[in-house]
Amino acid sequence: MVLQLDPTPIADGVNNVWILVVCFLIFFMQPGFALLESGQIRAKNVGNVLMKNMTDWTVGVLVFFLLGSAVSAIAGMLTTPGMALDVGAAFAYINDPTAYIGWFFGAVFAMTAATIVSGAVAGRMKFTAYVFVATAMTALIYPVMPGFAWGGSGLLSGAGYLGQALGVGYLDFAGATIVHMCGGMAGLVGAKMVGPRKGRFNQRGNSQPIPGHSMLLAVLGTLFLAFGWYGFNVGTQATVLAAGDGGLTFNGGALGQVVLNTTLGMGAGAVAAMIVSSVWQDKPDPLWTANGLLAGLVAVTGAVPHVTWWGGLILGGIAGALVLPTYRWVVDSLKIDDVCGVFAVHGSAGAIGTILIPFFGVTADGGYTFLGVNQLAMQVVGVAVVGTWTVLATIAAFKAADVLFGLRVAEEQEEIGLDKSEHGVSVYPEFTGGNREGPTVSVDGGTTGGPSDD
């Protein structure tokens, strides 16, 4: 007996389950960011950065559902010749259950971009102002990027105005620039506009280190992120089974290319950063190695299906090697207090990795090919568009936040720490000392109320 089955539902089922699983993996990058950022800041500000990370996700999913996803569609419609603006169609997903998995897939990427910013502005930014910026990030700043480049329409796609002019579409597979550079540039602009933490530069403007409180958390967060990154990159190869006339085809080669390049980029980035830090500081530094690992991942995120295995290795290595000098340039030359180095890790690494894609092109059978001058021009133009939009939109969002709420906490609030001044908590109560509040033991052995009872 020959079993006759329509292959389409099988392919759809497998592919959608795969997408859901990778979305859960990408969601797991959120604890990664929370730990990575917490570890790189002082103990008195940890609760604040955790609040920011939770807000990015929780406020972000609401905003991206009600608005952001539609903004993305509208950005695509407006920049594609022959496409009419149809606001109803842009918002159609809201009441269409068959669109929810696709929306969720977009949402986990949006929240990744949003959460990068908190690492750059840690330790001095007012919480209300941050919530406003996170809302702008998920409603407008980020959504325009995938609208321009992904989903077959938009300015940078093959069908868009720029894509048609150059005859090719922009290559950024999983969002090295659309997600990571957007987050990294927004972070850099934000850190510049909020200003450096008190004491970060001395009177002569020279950098004074402010050590983070836990290398353990920073490195654990990095490895959580790397784990989630497999969802980010490999999951973007969303079609596992393709249904056709001859039944089902398994896209094993495409998946394999993506998982291998992701892994090699990560490895090369970490090793390169380890070597550079050894030369620069005499000893291999765990934080630089962790930063290099992530920079390697960022660099190949746009490139994974498009480049040869050695291309993935080289791109990751370049990004990892550049993390330390780029961070030093941001601090020593630009005088910007980018606390967690988000520009070096997410911004410049994404730009470099994406621009260089054409030099490492891979053919269907794994051979090498240069992807052409037009493709190279498109990559440069694409990075310029993403960078320009992000910088201008972020400046506008921070300006608005400054007018509405003020960007910075008061100097004395920064001094005692944002945990106490912004949230009234101590993440590590035993470290705070001094003006401790709350119940204390009285002489008769009972507890007595804190200052609020007086």
Added chain:
Amino acid sequence: MTESDIEMVVAIVRPEKLGAVKQALAETGASSLTVTTVSGRGSETMKKGQWRGEQYSIDLIEKVKIECVVQEVPTDDVTEAVAEAAYTGNAGDGRIFVLPVEDAVRIRTGDRGPDAV
């Protein structure tokens, strides 16, 4: 006042010497001790820490404080054992202080004075 003949040896030593000091105290017969992690400043030069390759000074240096109450074993033996075990010859080896102890109580039995030690 100090007729109890009990003394307390307080030693502040390098954290990495704790194991050797414990061993030495056990061999002397004064195996009971209390250990606390402390930070302090003595004659040792400031240490340098680094964050992202930039150096900063650490003016309080991590040490271990060992408190050992002695009664039967001669105090000199105890201080000698600690000093020998904690010695490196470099600045920052630490200090030993000997204090008189007025009285002692063993909580479980209620014994007082030398019997409690």
